[in-house]
Each structure stands twice: as structure tokens, then as C-alpha cells.
Amino acid sequence: MNTHWRPGSRVARLRASHSFGFVLFLVVVLFLAMASLPDASWARSVIVLLQATLLVTALWTSGLWQDRRAAIFLALVGVLAACGELLGGGGRFSGFVAIIEVALVLASIVVIAIGVIDQHDVNAQSVLGAISIYVLLGVVFVFVYGAAAVLGSGPFFAQGTDGTVALRLYFSYVTLATLGYGDYTAASDFGHAVSVVEAMAGQLYLVTVLALLVGQFARRDRPA
Numbered sequence: 001m002n003t004h005w006r007p008g009s010r011v012a013r014l015r016a017s018h019s020f021g022f023v024l025f026l027v028v029v030l031f032l033a034m035a036s037l038p039d040a041s042w043a044r045s046v047i048v049l050l051q052a053t054l055l056v057t058a059l060w061t062s063g064l065w066q067d068r069r070a071a072i073f074l075a076l077v078g079v080l081a082a083c084g085e086l087l088g089g090g091g092r093f094s095g096f097v098a099i100i101e102v103a104l105v106l107a108s109i110v111v112i113a114i115g116v117i118d119q120h121d122v123n124a125q126s127v128l129g130a131i132s133i134y135v136l137l138g139v140v141f142v143f144v145y146g147a148a149a150v151l152g153s154g155p156f157f158a159q160g161t162d163g164t165v166a167l168r169l170y171f172s173y174v175t176l177a178t179l180g181y182g183d184y185t186a187a188s189d190f191g192h193a194v195s196v197v198e199a200m201a202g203q204l205y206l207v208t209v210l211a212l213l214v215g216q217f218a219r220r221d222r223p224a
Helices: 020-036 043-063 069-086 091-115 126-153 165-176 189-223
Strands: none
Touching: 020 043, 020 091, 020 126, 020 165, 043 069, 043 091, 043 165, 069 091, 091 126, 126 165, 126 189, 165 189
């Protein structure tokens, strides 16, 4: 019998048996690590390992463990990239690692999204999963900016610097939330375009997906 995941199958898990609360916890840990760790090779290795751990945890939580081959392969590539960064990364190699980080976070978003859709109901787990996706959207763009900073020909920011991971994290979430402080701005056309995409994605996600889920969850628990 074919036990691979298909929409609505919820393979090998009960709806509430695996909590997206722990996934959100790992997302917060990843965010705090990026915000607080120094811009050093060992710190970047820790961040990549956290991303690989998050992907594996998201697979388990979403009930997709039986379809794990591609994601586990990507997680192993992330571990190898972390080791390479620790043993003497930098320069172009760091740009390559940033691309792997984008892939790891995107894979985590897709896996979590499948788990949320597969709930077939608006409940605490689907809301926690949706919040995790929103936070991870900002993380994706951090590494897109990081790859552009390393692989680009000039400073990423118009202020004359590529910035640290923490600074790019700040810029990403300011953009995602459309705060527009203006203290740091992208210098290149590519940076401008990606910033616009991030701002649009953040607002569309908030006013559609997350708002809809939270609204339906609140109505479900409201007494008739």
C-alpha cells in the first residue's frame, strides 16, 4: 500500500500528536542566534546547523518523514557546508553557503505549509505553523541579502557596507514589516527588487493567510 504523503492524507500522524509549538521555538532560537552571535565562521556554522535541525523537525512535525529523502539530503548538505565554513570558509564559499541556507529555509517553509494545509481545520497547530512561516520569510531574505553581499561587486548597502548577519536580519524584518526606517537601504538594482518583493510578500501574507487563520480560529472558539 502506498503510504506516501498526498493532500489530506496526514500520513503516519494524528493531528495533534506533533506540535508546531516546538517548530516555532526552533524558529525563535534561529532568529535569536542570528541576531546575537558574532559575524564569525563558527557562528555561521551554528546557524546552518540550526537550519538543518529545523528542517528535520519540520519534516517530523508535518508527518512527512516517509518522504524525507530530498529534505534529508539538503540537511546533510547544510551540515557539510557548516563544517566547511568552520574549517576555513569565507569569500565565495560563504556566498555558496548562503545559497544553501536559502534552500534550507525555503524547504522548511514548504514542509511546514504542507503540515498546516493537512490539518484540514483552523486550530492552534495550524496557527503556530503559519506564524513560523511568517518569521521564516524574513530569514529567507536575510540569506538572499547575504549571498548578494558576498557575490556582488560592491557593498550591498548604500551606506557603504555589506553589513553583518545581525544587520541584514534587522534590514530584512524592517522591510518585511514595511517600517521603512531608511537608516539602511540596498545599493543595487537587485537589492531594490528583492526588498520590494519581501515587503509585498510580508504584507500579503499578513493580511491574507495569517489574518484569515487567526480570524477563523477566534470564531471557532467563540460560543454560538
